[in-house]
Amino acid sequence: MNSNDLEDLFNKYHKQIYQFTYRYTQDETLSSDVVQDTFIKFDKYAENFDPAKSHIRTFLFRIAYQLTMTKLKRKNKLKKLLPFLYETKQSETISLEEKLSVRAALTELPAEQRSVIILFYYHDLTQHQIAEIMQIPVGTVKSRLHHALKKLKQLLEADDNE
Amino acid sequence: MNKQDIPEELKKKLDQFAVETPDISLKKSLSHRIGSWITAPVKNPADYLSIHITPRRMALFPLVIIVSSLPFAFI
Incomplete structure (x- = not known):
């Protein structure tokens, strides 16, 4: 996938992904990180995407959902280890x-x-x-x-x- | 189930949660992420101390040090 295609995709879907992650986590920084990571991951695994099986939006949401879960788990572990770092x-x-x-x-x-x-x-x-x-x-x-x-x-x- | 099946009252409440999307770039900037992490609000360390160190624990602290250093006296 060339960088222009990826940018078009980003412009089309990044707001939706941010809104989903923000409503789920209510954490601005984490949501912005998830948005960026979603498109980086999509670019990396674009060949795994089969338009016949799934819609691009669903595929992006799936990546974002998995990333959100992973980041939240990591955050909770760090919270247990260093509770004074978190509000x-x-x-x-x-x-x-x-x-x-x-x-x-x-x-x-x-x-x-x-x-x-x-x-x-x-x-x-x-x-x-x-x-x-x-x-x-x-x-x-x-x-x-x-x-x-x-x-x-x-x-x-x-x-x-x- | 369809969206139409959700009661109007509940729909109105759900619609109140609007989200403003900040400016996000496609490129990941490590320095920006580190900056966000450093400037993220943290818990006041004084609050942490006040929860975990009670007067009783403070009073017991010298005793704990004495007891734990006892084995060194026999070396």
Whole structure:
């Protein structure tokens, strides 16, 4: 793939990938790193991409999802080893206003449910595409989506009542 | 399930989470990453000390040093 093609691809999809990673991690630096690494990795493994089997967008999201998981695992390990390098957990410093927001409700969801709801709602991906990105069966996507929506509804309704 | 199946109330809440994308370049700059890592907010070290070093632990500290240095007295 030549550099112009890669740049076109970057211009077309980098915002979507940043938005997905940011909504998932709520970490600006990590999200920007994931965006850059996604395209570097895509450039490196472009020959593995088969347009007949998958859409380029799904393929990029899959790379971004895997990179996000790896970076989060690495970050958590470092956090355990050097806890003084990291800020106190966000939920401890969230203001009352912030507690009422969907942003806070999303962090309350289990990680696997959070990614499904973000991909489904904010990126209009089908359940089959989400299954492909997360490498899980479609049935699992359906059940995670159902539980995520139920929990989000409960969390946001509870906040409204407070 | 379709997006239409999501209740309107919940959709409104979800739409509130808008994300502004910063300027990101395609090329990875190591110096920029190191800069971001260094300037990232960290936990106050004083908070860390106040959580982990209680007055009781501080009082026990000299005792721990004495006990741990005892074996050297027999060398």
